[in-house]
Amino acid sequence: MALIITDECINCDVCEPECPNGAISQGDEIYVINPELCTECVGHYDEPQCVEVCPVDCIPKDPDHEETPEELMEKYERITG
Template identity: 90%
Template structure:
């Protein structure tokens, strides 16, 4: 399952540089996560780095982009391969 950023985002800029896949970018109002690039850091780290650094806890799983661990790992391999 990809992650998403909710409207509780305060645009603190700490999540974007932490994403190893470049999935996070500034949107019109708040930061956004591209579900095609988000692997929840599977293949890179044990925990999603954006969630780890977010000071307002506004990065939940995106229910519209459900993926298994195996699917996230396959996406990681496609992105890095």
């Protein structure tokens, strides 16, 4: 399951550089996560790094992009090729 950044985002800029897949970018008003690139850090880390550094806890799982751990690993392997 990909992650999503909610409206509680304060644009503090700490999540974007932490994403090993480059899935986080500045959106029109807040940061956004590209679900095609988000693996919840599977393949890189034990925990999603953006969630770890977010000071306002605004990065939950995206219910519109559910994926199993196996699917996340397959996505990681495609991305890192």
